[in-house]
Amino acid sequence: MKRTVLCVLLCVALAGPALGGTPDVSYLPKVKAPAETPELESRDGGETISSAVPIPGIPFFDSGNTCGHIDDYDEACPWSSTSPDVVYSLTPEYDTCVSVSLCDSYYDTKVFVYEDYHSPGYPHECNDDNSYCYEPPTPFTSRIRTLHVFAGHTYYIVVDGYGGGCGEYELGVVTCVTMCPVECPPGGIDEGEGPCYDGYVDQFNGGCGSYPVAFSVVEPSADPIVICGKGGNFDNNTMRDTDWYLLDLTCDETTITACVEAEFPVMMGFIDMRGGCDNVSGLYSHVEGDMCVPHCLTETLPPGEWVVWVATWDWPGFPCDDEWVDYTLTIEGYETCTSVDGLEGSTIERSWSTIKGLYR
Ligand SMILES: [Ca+2]
Ligand SMILES: [Ca+2]
Ligand SMILES: [Ca+2]
Ligand SMILES: [Ca+2]
Incomplete structure (x- = not known):
C-alpha cells in the first residue's frame, strides 16, 4: 500500500479570529456522563x-x-491499617484476567489478593485508592484493574479498609474488558498526540474545543x-481526549467510509465544519461501541470541510495512563477530485505557515 502522508499539524493553531469566547462544543462533551451501577446481592464475605x-x-x-x-x-x-476484613476466593478454570472493584463502596476501602496462601508482605495485587473509580459514593475506594489469574490456583480476595475504617462494600469481579491489543499496521500514520494525563490540555487536535482551535489535517489519498x-x-473520568481529523472534500459529493477500532469503548463521527467552529452543531452522524471490534460509518458528503471525530465512549475507566489507549482509524474514499485549491474556500482561518505545512 502506498504510504499516505498525513499532514499532522503539530499543535498548529488554526488561528481563528478573536473568538469572543469559546465556541459551543457542549454537544461534543469532554465531560462524561454517569455510569450505571450493577445490581448487587447482599452477603458478607x-x-x-x-x-x-x-x-x-x-x-x-x-x-x-x-x-x-x-x-x-x-x-x-x-x-498499613487495622481495618476488619472479609475474604472471597476465586479458583479459575482457565487462565484469564479479572478486574476487582470496590469502587462503589461506602467507606475508604482497600483490596488485596493472595495467590494460594496467606503471604504477608507479598500480595499478588493490592490497591488502596483508585483514582479512576467513576463517581464513587465516597472518596478513596479501591479497584484492581487487571488481575491475572491462572488455572490450578486459588486467589483470595480480601476486602479491607484504610486506617481502622469499616463499612458497606460493593464488590465486583468481572472479566478484564480491555485485553485486545490494537496494533498499528504497516503504513499506519501516527496521530502524533501523546497519551493524555491528569490535567491534560489538548492543544494538539482538540478541534473546536482547543484554544486556539487545532486539528489533525488529513491529506487525500486513493488508498485507505x-x-x-x-x-x-x-x-478522574471527568475529561477525555478528543481527536479531530480535518478533511477538505473537493468532489461534488464524496462517499467516505471511516472505521475505528480501539482498545477502549469508542465513539466516532462526522462533524460538518463548513460553517467553521462557530456554526458547528453537533455530530452529523456517529457510531459508538465496545472495544476490540471495528465500528464503521459511511456518508456521502457535499464538498467543504468535514471532521472525523474520535474519543472514548461515555464509560468510566479507560484512563490515559493505562496500557490500553490505542486505536486505529481507517478512512476510505477521501480523494481529490479537482485541485488542492479547495482550501481557498475554507471557513476556518489558517495562518500561511499552516497552509504551507499542509503540503510540505
Ligand atoms: Ca485488615
Ligand atoms: Ca482506600
Ligand atoms: Ca489522541
Ligand atoms: Ca486529542
Whole structure:
C-alpha cells in the first residue's frame, strides 16, 4: 500500500479570529456522563482465607459490611491499617484476567489478593485508592484493574479498609474488558498526540474545543488512510481526549467510509465544519461501541470541510495512563477530485505557515 502522508499539524493553531469566547462544543462533551451501577446481592464475605466465600463464576457481584468482622489481614499499598476484613476466593478454570472493584463502596476501602496462601508482605495485587473509580459514593475506594489469574490456583480476595475504617462494600469481579491489543499496521500514520494525563490540555487536535482551535489535517489519498491514535479519560473520568481529523472534500459529493477500532469503548463521527467552529452543531452522524471490534460509518458528503471525530465512549475507566489507549482509524474514499485549491474556500482561518505545512 502506498504510504499516505498525513499532514499532522503539530499543535498548529488554526488561528481563528478573536473568538469572543469559546465556541459551543457542549454537544461534543469532554465531560462524561454517569455510569450505571450493577445490581448487587447482599452477603458478607468469609472471615478468613479458610472460610472464604467462593466466587462461583465471573462476573460476580456482592455486597456486605466489614464492620463487626475481625482484622485478620493487612497489606500496605502504601498504608498499613487495622481495618476488619472479609475474604472471597476465586479458583479459575482457565487462565484469564479479572478486574476487582470496590469502587462503589461506602467507606475508604482497600483490596488485596493472595495467590494460594496467606503471604504477608507479598500480595499478588493490592490497591488502596483508585483514582479512576467513576463517581464513587465516597472518596478513596479501591479497584484492581487487571488481575491475572491462572488455572490450578486459588486467589483470595480480601476486602479491607484504610486506617481502622469499616463499612458497606460493593464488590465486583468481572472479566478484564480491555485485553485486545490494537496494533498499528504497516503504513499506519501516527496521530502524533501523546497519551493524555491528569490535567491534560489538548492543544494538539482538540478541534473546536482547543484554544486556539487545532486539528489533525488529513491529506487525500486513493488508498485507505490508516491513522494510529491514542485516546483516554483523565481528571478522574471527568475529561477525555478528543481527536479531530480535518478533511477538505473537493468532489461534488464524496462517499467516505471511516472505521475505528480501539482498545477502549469508542465513539466516532462526522462533524460538518463548513460553517467553521462557530456554526458547528453537533455530530452529523456517529457510531459508538465496545472495544476490540471495528465500528464503521459511511456518508456521502457535499464538498467543504468535514471532521472525523474520535474519543472514548461515555464509560468510566479507560484512563490515559493505562496500557490500553490505542486505536486505529481507517478512512476510505477521501480523494481529490479537482485541485488542492479547495482550501481557498475554507471557513476556518489558517495562518500561511499552516497552509504551507499542509503540503510540505
Ligand atoms: Ca485488615
Ligand atoms: Ca482506600
Ligand atoms: Ca489522541
Ligand atoms: Ca486529542
